[in-house]
Amino acid sequence: MPEAPRSDLVQRFRRWLVWGVAIAVLLYLAGSIYAGIGEVGSALATFAWWLMAPVLLLVLCNYFMRFLKWHYFLGRLGVKVGFRDNLMIFGAGLAMVISPGKAGELLKPYLVRVRTGANMATTIPALVAERLTDAIAMLALAGLSVSAYAGDKVHYIAIPAVLTVGGLVVLAWKGLSLAILGVISRLPVIGRFGAKLEEMYLAMRTCLAPVPLVATVLISVAAWWAECVAYWLIFRGFDVAASLDVSTFLYAFATVAGGAMPGGLGVADGALGGGALTLIPDITEAQAVASALLIRVTTLWFGVGLGALALFRVGGLLEAGVAQDSAAAEAEAADQD
Numbered sequence: 001m002p003e004a005p006r007s008d009l010v011q012r013f014r015r016w017l018v019w020g021v022a023i024a025v026l027l028y029l030a031g032s033i034y035a036g037i038g039e040v041g042s043a044l045a046t047f048a049w050w051l052m053a054p055v056l057l058l059v060l061c062n063y064f065m066r067f068l069k070w071h072y073f074l075g076r077l078g079v080k081v082g083f084r085d086n087l088m089i090f091g092a093g094l095a096m097v098i099s100p101g102k103a104g105e106l107l108k109p110y111l112v113r114v115r116t117g118a119n120m121a122t123t124i125p126a127l128v129a130e131r132l133t134d135a136i137a138m139l140a141l142a143g144l145s146v147s148a149y150a151g152d153k154v155h156y157i158a159i160p161a162v163l164t165v166g167g168l169v170v171l172a173w174k175g176l177s178l179a180i181l182g183v184i185s186r187l188p189v190i191g192r193f194g195a196k197l198e199e200m201y202l203a204m205r206t207c208l209a210p211v212p213l214v215a216t217v218l219i220s221v222a223a224w225w226a227e228c229v230a231y232w233l234i235f236r237g238f239d240v241a242a243s244l245d246v247s248t249f250l251y252a253f254a255t256v257a258g259g260a261m262p263g264g265l266g267v268a269d270g271a272l273g274g275g276a277l278t279l280i281p282d283i284t285e286a287q288a289v290a291s292a293l294l295i296r297v298t299t300l301w302f303g304v305g306l307g308a309l310a311l312f313r314v315g316g317l318l319e320a321g322v323a324q325d326s327a328a329a330e331a332e333a334a335d336q337d
Contacts, residue, residue: 039286040293047290048237055298058230063094063303065223069133069216070108073126073207079118089115092314095307097300098263105131111314121199129207129216135259136164137220141228141252149249149279156257171208177201227251231295235280238287242280250275251295263300272296 067090074081081089089111096104109123143157150156170177181201185194206212225248232247254271258264272292276283283291 039284040290043238043284043286043290044293046238047234047294048239051233051237052298055230055233055294056302058226058233059299059302061226062223062299063091063306065219065226066090066130066134069219069223070126070130072212072216073129074112074123076206076212077118077122077126077203079112079116079123079126081112081116085115086112088310088313091307091310093307094303095311097307098265098304119199121196122203125200125203125207129204132164132208133213133216133220134224135160135256136217137224138252138255138259139164140217140221141224141248142256145245145249146253149246150253150275153253156253160256168208168213171201171204174205224252224255227295227299230298231291234291234294234298235276235283237294238291240280240283240287240291242276242283246279250279263304269296 067087070090071081071083071086074086089108092111093105093108096107099105105127106120106124109120109127112118112123113120139157139161143161146154146157170180178198178201181194181198184197185191228248228251229244231251232242232244235242235247250272254268254275255264257271258266258268261267269292272295273288276288276291277285280288
């Protein structure tokens with residue numbers, strides 16, 4: 001985590017937010033123009049808005065189950081953080097999904113370090129394990145129906161699935177992993193991080209041992225399926241006869257497809273709208289665009305909004321972290337003198 005004061009971090013978040021919103025608005029505007037702005041507006045006017053209550057409740061269930069997983073991983077690593085404090089820390093991380101490469105999510109282990117003193121080489125694996133189990137869950141949800149709904153795109157699921165399984169095999173094979181880390185430790189420049197990498201590897205093994213891995217993947221499947229159900233309810237709100245099965249596939253596949261982009265911007269939005277037109281009989285272009293707009297607002301942007309609120313709540317931790325880092329840097333400089 002960059003050693004920057006709270007004001008600097010907030011300014012960075014604001015820049016990411018402005019760019020994210022600008023890109024999203026352009027995408028939604030382009031989709032609305034394609035489908036007809038008037039038609040999209042008319043579709044939104046017919047939506048059963050009372051359904052937004054269960055939709056948002058399902059999204060909150062997704063966030064809370066993922067938080068429980070994060071809290072569990074830290075506990076596995078022996079890092080004790082108060083439930084309420086950790087909830088705020090996790091919430092602040094939601095704001096960072098729109099950061100470039102989602103690197104801003106390192107805010108979570110950074111704040112845990114400030115609160116508990118735990119080494120980030122120990123807590124970063126909790127973040128990696130959390131996101132990895134999310135990815136496995138989404139691959140599983142999409143993979144269940146990919147051959148039925150998108151047989152020509154099976155490789156979008158198969159390739160990352162094979163890479164994930166391969167990575168888990170290497171992780172489980174301790175001798176091989178330590179041998180690889182031994183080679184890395186002898187390389188110039190990055191070799192000096194060898195000890196930290198080994199510490200991170202051992203922490204990853206703790207998080208992703210067989211029983212914790214299966215348990216947290218199941219939690220992730222339940223969490224993300226809640227948002228798939230939310231997408232299905234949005235279709236119902238437009239009186240579109242989409243099955244829960246196809247809604248689950250569309251949402252999971254679009255999330256996987258957009259995984260490389262901050263918040264899935266552009267890719268996930270397009271996959272949702274285009275996929276709905278392809279797979280759901282009798283849906284109009286306006287309904288497909290409006291459905292994609294609502295599910296993205298209630299999942300991505302709702303989370304970013306909650307994260308922004310949490311980010312301001314943890315401002316004291318950020319300031320404390322900056323003070324600690326500054327003092328440590330001054331002490332190191334004095335020792336060198």
